[in-house]
Amino acid sequence: MNILVCVKQVPAVSQLEIDPITHDLIRIGTPSKLNPVDYYAFGQALKLKRQVGGNIHVITMGPPFAENVLKECIAMGAKKGYLISDRAFGGADTLATGYTLAKAIEHIGSFDLIFTGSESSDGDTGQVGPEIAEFLKLPQITYAKKINLSGNSLEVQRKGIDGDELISCPLPAVVTVCRDADEKAPMLFEDFKSIKADIEVIDGKTLSLNPERIGKNGSATTVIKVYAPASVEKGVLVEEANPESSAEKIVEILREKNLL
Incomplete structure (x- = not known):
């Protein structure tokens, strides 16, 4: 079986810096990591490889330093990585990203199964996987929790709105995997920059x-403003000598805030 896993490099910090002109995330110089949900997508690929054999390839779109997440996946068991990188791809929304990745996949070759994480921690749209499937004209199943092969088709237990659903579809197909999946690839706490890996860089x-159809030109949406939500005020610990005094203190605090 020939499996492709789409992964993404995301910021590894809680406080993100935003370019005041372009409104894009400032990724250069920001610590990064493999998108957390992608460990579950890669875990499903590893499970199928153990069951039926074959090869796992990984692909990501991003700047040159995004090759580090490909190196991590190769260390976890992938055979080869593909870095889709070009300045012209900068500022792409999910539509332009899905188009670019789909064209890159067509260029690389055919796959029996394409996995993605259900969403990324920096965007949380859940759109790129389904868009890749649409551009490639492949069947898709989203939010997969458990995956089994049955001949030349796939049986997937997926997370639905009202409970789990059991769905089947023919191969090849695109499957997005959620955090509730039954298999997760192990996190390797290493510096992958020095690892020698088979990575092919593909440009526009x-x-x-x-x-x-690429980058900002191909984006159907424009970010108007990015800002941090207002911080939530920390709670107050009331430690008085007795319950009565504590109650009086709480009433005093509530009155100061005009809540009583």
Whole structure:
């Protein structure tokens, strides 16, 4: 079985810096990591490889230093990585990203199964996986929890709104995997920058993409403003000598805040 896992490098910090002009996340110089849900997607790929054999390839779109997440996946068991990188891809929304990744996958070759995480920690849209499936004209199943092969088809237990659902579809297919999946790849706490790995870098010229469908030009949405939510005021610990005094103190605090 030939499996492809789409992964993403995301910021590894809680406080993100935003470019005041472009409104994009400032990724250069920001510590990064493999998107947490992608460990579950890669875990499903490893499980199927153990069951039926085959190869796992990984792909990501991003700046040159995004190759570190590919190196991590190769250390976990992938055979080869593909870095889709070009300045022209900068500022892409999910539509332009899905288009670019789909074209890159077509360029690389055919796969029996394409996995993605159900969402990324920096965007949380859950749109790229389904968009890849639409561009490639492949069946898709989202929010997978458990995956089994049955001949040339796939049986998937997925997380639904009203409970779990059991769905089948033919191969090849695209499957997005959620945090509730039954298999997760092990996190490797290493510095992957020095690891030698088989990584192919693919740029826009190689893919012969329509310039009006990539990066900001190909984006259907525009970020108007990015800002941090207002911080929640910390609670107050009331430690008085007795319950009566504690109650009086609480009433005093509530009155100061005009809540009584």
